[in-house]
Amino acid sequence: MKLVLLKNNLKSGLDTAGRAIGSNLNLPVLGSVLIRAEGSQIQVSATNLELAIVKNVFGKVIEGGAAVVPFNTISNIVNNIASERIHLEKTKQGNLELKTDNYTATIQGIDEKEFPIIPKIEKKSGEVQVGTQVFKDSLARVVIAGEVTDLRPEISGVLFKGEASSLRLAATDSFRLAEAKILGNQVKMKDRKPFEVTVPIKTSEELVRVIDDEETVSFYIENNQILFETESTALISRLVEGSFPDYDPIVPKEIDTKISIKKEELINALKLASSFASKSNDVRVKTNDKKVIEIYSSDNAVGENRYLIPAKIDGPAVESIFNWKYLLDGVRATVGKEIMLGLNGSDKPALIKDPGDDSYFYILMPIKPS
Amino acid sequence: MNDREELWQAVLSDIELKISRPNFLTWLKNSRLVENQDGIAMVALPNNFAKEWVEVKYHKLILGSMRDLSGSIKKVEYVVEGNLSKKPLRQKIVKRAPIGFGDGQLAFQEMRVDPKTNLNPRYTLNSFIVGPFNELAHSATAAIIENVGVKYNPLFIYGGVGLGKTHLIQAAGNEIMSLYKDAVRVKYVTSEKFTNDVVWAIRNGRAEEIKKNYRDVDVLIIDDIQFIGGKEKTEEEFFHTFNALHENNKQIIISSDRPPRAIPTLEERLRSRFEGGMIVDISYPEYESRVAIIKTKLQEHGVELDDSSIDIIAKRVQKNIREIEGILNKLLFYQTTYKKALDTNTVDRIIAEATQQSMNKVSPSQIIKAVSAFFEISSNDLLGRARNKEFVEPRQIAMFLFRDMLSMSYPDIANRVGKRDHTTAIYAYKKIDSGIKGSSDLSQKIMMIKEVVNKTV
Missing domain, CATH: 3.10.150.10 (DNA Polymerase III, subunit A, domain 2)
Known part of the structure; x- marks a missing residue:
């Protein structure tokens, strides 16, 4: 050579x-x-x-x-x-x-x-073609909720669920769950039946890094493997065994208290609160009258802090405790300037989404008040 | 081992000699012969990489070796069978584990616990650390997993708080589920849940629901049975359930914090039934097991701690695995917050803080009260100078507890117990301490007294 x-x-x-x-x-x-x-x-x-x-x-x-x-x-x-x-x-x-x-x-x-022989995929069972940018973005926003775990292998991956002309991605570590939908002309199924497979977290993370900005990426599923292909790059991975849990029942259908708030401010508040959060990373989110929410955290050894953010609050007063890291992950993953934070009391999942964007949501379980 | 497995073993041992060890381990270790019919052998491999590799590189070897061993084979085919390798190949990926485990973070319940069996899939036999202290319980459990309902029925596991009873019995359920799939119905309940169900059924006049729910299973697992003691109606319902299952050779697994005969309020007929099966105990982990436990926990959470800290924890926290977990939490929290490695002094301090919390509140008079109540003697007799046999042992136990739970000095102890010489206190402590290790009866007594003391705090 x-x-x-x-x-x-x-x-x-x-x-x-x-x-x-x-x-x-x-x-x-x-x-x-x-x-x-x-x-x-x-x-x-x-x-x-x-x-x-x-x-x-x-x-x-x-x-x-x-x-x-x-x-x-x-x-x-x-x-x-x-x-x-x-x-x-x-x-x-x-x-x-x-x-x-x-x-x-x-x-x-x-x-x-x-050197190991890299398995071949024969591309017999059809092709799925997705816009690279939207695919990478969606995957990156979803994979944050996943976790590599040997205890529950079936959730240690990102769910890829393809139907006629939509691709749904979801991941969970059982404390939070994120779902992104890719719709319309961004997804093309060529001779491909609907599918539901789980791609390992590590593969998903590498995909986001490795795929470069070509217009589309195609993938092929066969024999428990998946092949992602662009002009210059091919990535082939095993799929996760077992089926991803049906998460539909845990997605809150109704929201008690809807809070709309500026994303930047909430991110700042959470970052600040994090330096005072105790070992379980807990911060308290509380509504004060109808116009302000309070982000509070305290730690015996450090002290306490309180951040007030103007907000639009619709629904009864509420107080919930969250792991700030989990909350921040979800807030960051939304795209718009405004976010909608839907709280359902102290023991039911909260919902985070961009009010103008139905393609993504993030749900999160609170921490039990002690 | 059947013929097929034997044949494959023979083939593997043959090939092992012909290829390098790393290659053998990587490509063939988790293989299996799934079919051998009409001269066509089907070999299952754990992943596509292994399939490609074996097909291309070792096909001739395998075919040749198979023909030598069994002349009838004409053709070998390969398939991928994902769950062949029990341990995933990937092991050391950095985990994004939350720092505090066991905090109040709620999970999506619907996803964690199997609603049909109530089992939490988190508990597996693989993650159960076996040492001399729980070997018996572990092997009894393993035995019933293989022979459900036949071998030891009921299996009664008892041991102190935080030693892994729940883990073991849930793991048994999970293991049975994964082994027999849908052929076996498993149900796990805490005795509290069982009691609630009985109460609900009685109140709503739906006694038949209980029967349907609990008798229509193949494996019934009941956690913390001691709590049904004294609840007559629940005991009666459980008695009938027990009989119905037992008669039909359905497996029953029970856990408790003490052996049946030591549950004071348990009805005689239930006690004798529990004793009719296999009773095994989980005692306290010894040093080596504690080290192993700490190391496994650290690995589970993807963090590291130096050996000397591990050593200190293992030496200082002896009797409760859950407490070990708590202390690890604290240490790791400290480590991540202050972003520096722990030195032994800090570790010492943190452990002292953690263990002190549970001790501070106990007072000598509580120990005296608990001991005298347990042996039904007056506290005057207990602390007096009489040397009757019925007072001597309780007195020694009291002295032992003073030392063990309160770290009181020997002269102080001797002084409290009838103004004796401090050597008496030393002797008493040593005697009981070695007695605990020898007789489970004595350690049982001590455990129950301690529990009373801790409850009155």
Whole structure:
């Protein structure tokens, strides 16, 4: 194998594929990247056996072939050298020689036959095409409510629920739940039956990072795996076993007290309150008459604080305690300047959403007053 | 092990010799032969990566080895079976765990507890830490999971507060559910819930509801049975339920904080029935188990603590796993708030604070009251100088408790108990202390007295 690449191209390939690198003591080859050149195409891939990422990079292929080298070493070199052009060549001993104008390195290679074979998806069961930006945004707003847990594997992922022309994403850690809907012309189902699958949290987080701003991303589901594809990047992952719980019953149908409030102010109040919150991260949200809500927190060791925010309050007076982190996550995930905070007493879920945006909501259980 | 499993084991041991160990562990460890019919063998692998790899790299090896061992095989096919690997491959992803666990954060109940069985899926046998202190209870539970309703019926598990009874019996239920799926109906209730149901049924004249709800199950798990003692109607209803289930070989699992004979208000006929099955106790975890528990808890919450702190906690908190959890909470909170590692002094202080809270409130007179009430002797006799046998043991227990619960000095103790010499107090403490380790009868007594003391606070 013999290649000439621009540093930035190689770097972007390594950065992207590197997201799938895991540590596996049994199989050191999983800490490596595979660089393969075929025809005029160069691919950088890595996997941790749960998730594999393949990135196409631009470069000149002088001679095809493949090399496997430790990710940390090559990534370190590429991050630190100054030259623009990099020559890569595989030696007869199977090592990789990396050269610039004033630098050479020989990296100990691993036999490419040792590198895991990345499973193929045959794309027989149809394709779902989504607008990249809206998909990334929605996923990022939902994944915050998820949690990686071995205790309840069925919720340690993001639900992807596809129907005729809508894609619904949802995640929960059983304390809070977020749902985003992608509608209309942003979703195209091509020969695809309705589906309901759970994509691991880690995969979802990496998706948000890895997919670059191309117009659409397509995905294919088959044999308990899912493949996400854009022009330059492919990400393939296992799916979570077991079915995501039916969360419809926990979404509050009616709201007792509706509070509309400026998002920025609430974020400020919560940030301030956080420095006084006690170990359970609790802050109290209380309505004062019909125009003001009070955010209060106190800790024996630190002190107390109280923040008043003008608001429009519709419904009976209410007082609830929340984990400020959870509350802040939800508030931040809404898009508009105003948010609607719907409270239902001290032991039922609260609802957070942007009043002008029906595509997203976040619900959150309060903390029991002690 | 059936023929198929045996064949696969033989194939694996053959292949293990031919490929490198890491490769074997990564690709073949969690494999299974799911079918072997008409010369076609179906091998299940835990994920698609393993399937691709094995298909491409080891197919010849497997086919060859299978043909050697069983001539009839013509073809080997591969499938993915997701839940083959019990432990997920991913283990060390940083958890975004809330710092305080066990705080008042409410969860979506509907999602956590299975409404049909009332079981909380959080409790699994895998996360139950086994040590000498609970080995017996654990293996008895494992035995009934395999032989539901036949082996030990009822299984009666008792032990002090915060030692994992609820965890164990719920895990048994969960395990049975996952093993037998829908073929077995499991129901978990606390005795309080059972009592409430009985009361509700009587008030509304719907006694048959109880029968329907509780007799139509294959496994009935009752938590904290001691609370039904003295509630006659509930006891009677439970008695009939128990009989109905037992006669039909339905498994009954019961937990309590003390053995049946030590539940004072329990009716004789129930007691004898409980004693007819298997009674196992969970005692206090010893040092090594405590360390293991702390380490597991830390791992569960994705945080770290240095070994010396772990050592201090394990040494200082001996009798309640829940208390260990509480202290860990505090330490971790401290660590995250002040953003610095804990030194041993701080750890000491925090533990002292935490353990003191429960002690401060106990006074010597409460101990005296509880001991004399328990043995039905007057407090004058207890503290007097008479050396009758019936007073000596209670007196030693009282001295032990002074030391154990209040950390009083030996001279002070001796002085309170009939102006004796402090060596008497030392002797009494040592005698009871070693007695607890030897006789479960004595430790049972001590536990019950302590409970009375703590309740009167």
